[in-house]
Amino acid sequence: DAKTTQPNSMESNEEEPVHLPCNHSTISGTDYIHWYRQLPSQGPEYVIHGLTSNVNNRMASLAIAEDRKSSTLILHRATLRDAAVYYCILRDVAPAGNMLTFGGGTRLMVKP
Amino acid sequence: DAMVIQNPRYQVTQFGKPVTLSCSQTLNHNVMYWYQQKSSQAPKLLFHYYDKDFNNEADTPDNFQSRRPNTSFCFLDIRSPGLGDAAMYLCATSRGGIAGLVAKNIQYFGAGTRLSVL
Numbered sequence: 573d574a575k576t577t578q579p580n581s582m583e584s585n586e587e588e589p590v591h592l593p594c595n596h597s598t599i600s601g602t603d604y605i606h607w608y609r610q611l612p613s614q615g616p617e618y619v620i621h622g623l624t625s626n627v628n629n630r631m632a633s634l635a636i637a638e639d640r641k642s643s644t645l646i647l648h649r650a651t652l653r654d655a656a657v658y659y660c661i662l663r664d665v666a667p668a669g670n671m672l673t674f675g676g677g678t679r680l681m682v683k684p
Numbered sequence: 685d686a687m688v689i690q691n692p693r694y695q696v697t698q699f700g701k702p703v704t705l706s707c708s709q710t711l712n713h714n715v716m717y718w719y720q721q722k723s724s725q726a727p728k729l730l731f732h733y734y735d736k737d738f739n740n741e742a743d744t745p746d747n748f749q750s751r752r753p754n755t756s757f758c759f760l761d762i763r764s765p766g767l768g769d770a771a772m773y774l775c776a777t778s779r780g781g782i783a784g785l786v787a788k789n790i791q792y793f794g795a796g797t798r799l800s801v802l
Binding site: 608613614615616617618621671672673674675676677 | 728
């Protein structure tokens with residue numbers, strides 16, 4: 573899987589939007605961009621994924637740059653429950669694309 | 685309802701004493717994974733089963749073995765645990781599929797088993 577770069581940590585205030593950036597300058601044309609998050613003492617959980625177009629679901633939005641070299645996970649209103657480590661992961665279409673290769677992730681802290 | 689269940693949540697073993705961690709799933713997924721996560725680190729894939737086919741990561745130590753007796757269950761066996769094997773062990777599942785589609789498949793994780801080695 574191609575590599576991703578994320579800030580180590582970010583802070584947000586409760587009920588404010590949060591934009592979590594991810595750089596993936598070596599992304600290939602067939603790599604999907606996945607986001608997972610890991611709450612304290614829990615296993616990771618899926619958040620969202622996309623290929624080229626921006627995506628929305630009940631948890632978050634994913635904004636993908638036109639050149640696909642970066643993306644941003646958007647939490648529209650952060651809650652205390654959103655405090656977690658957020659992982660941006662690229663997955664290719666080869667059979668090995670079954671794997672998730674986790675990078676360092678961004679630790680999001682939410683202040684009340 | 686939990687879909688990927690790991691037992692126990694906490695496991696204590698002695699140095700060198702074999703230990704088995706278990707994982708079960710209600711999703712009927714054909715792929716099951718085991719990850720190791722050490723303190724303050726990201727999860728690292730140890731191996732996975734695609735149906736009955738076992739796929740080991742190149743750098744997974746021989747001390748770690750796995751069994752998948754049926755679709756629903758998968759076990760992680762640590763033959764001789766060392767102090768460095770103390771970690772959270774995460775089980776995950778996903779649907780398999782042909783190349784080109786699997787990259788979209790979501791992985792579902794259990795809550796993990798935290799292993800301590802005394």
